[in-house]
Amino acid sequence: MDNGASSYRRFRENGDESGLIEIIREYRDGLIFYLNTFVGNIHIAEELAEDTFVLLGTKKPRDKGKGSFKTWLYTIGRNLTLNYLKKHSKKTEISLDDCPELISDEESLEEAYIKEERKITVHRALKKLKPEYRQVLWLVYFEDMKISQTAAVMKKSVHNTETLVYRARKTLKSQLEMEGFVYEEL
Numbered sequence: 001m002d003n004g005a006s007s008y009r010r011f012r013e014n015g016d017e018s019g020l021i022e023i024i025r026e027y028r029d030g031l032i033f034y035l036n037t038f039v040g041n042i043h044i045a046e047e048l049a050e051d052t053f054v055l056l057g058t059k060k061p062r063d064k065g066k067g068s069f070k071t072w073l074y075t076i077g078r079n080l081t082l083n084y085l086k087k088h089s090k091k092t093e094i095s096l097d098d099c100p101e102l103i104s105d106e107e108s109l110e111e112a113y114i115k116e117e118r119k120i121t122v123h124r125a126l127k128k129l130k131p132e133y134r135q136v137l138w139l140v141y142f143e144d145m146k147i148s149q150t151a152a153v154m155k156k157s158v159h160n161t162e163t164l165v166y167r168a169r170k171t172l173k174s175q176l177e178m179e180g181f182v183y184e185e186l
Helices: 005-014 017-039 042-059 069-088 100-113 117-127 131-142 147-154 158-178
Strands: none
Touching (some): 005 017, 017 069, 017 131, 117 131, 131 147, 131 158
């Protein structure tokens, strides 16, 4: 699969549903965890990722080809999430810390996705960062996006994104050191 573009083209132009299924299999987990950096609730992030794929399947928007398919898909998910946050910003939500059963669900998903204990520690420290820092680090390091792709998803200039990555890494390093983690092992 060439980053999902050919699968989506097969689905969009020929009605080949296996193309959409391939996209969902390839990008579902990463998209969920990326959207979780916005909402802080794995269940809501799953619903938003599902909404992203439903939008692809029903409205069949055109990929203008300005970037990679993954960048385009994550931008759609990001936009849906920002709309969700606008609609629900006045509603009171329960913190995950107040619902141990949700925490265990989230941790089991994280453990399936991130197998090494070191990565789990980094992920938890990441949660304590500002949302913008979490997003940029997630896209660059967990999703292996280039700075230009990350800039496109976050709607920032490449220079602003590079500065954001630098500041986010510095803050993450401080957070990890406060928790007794040896940063040089990364």
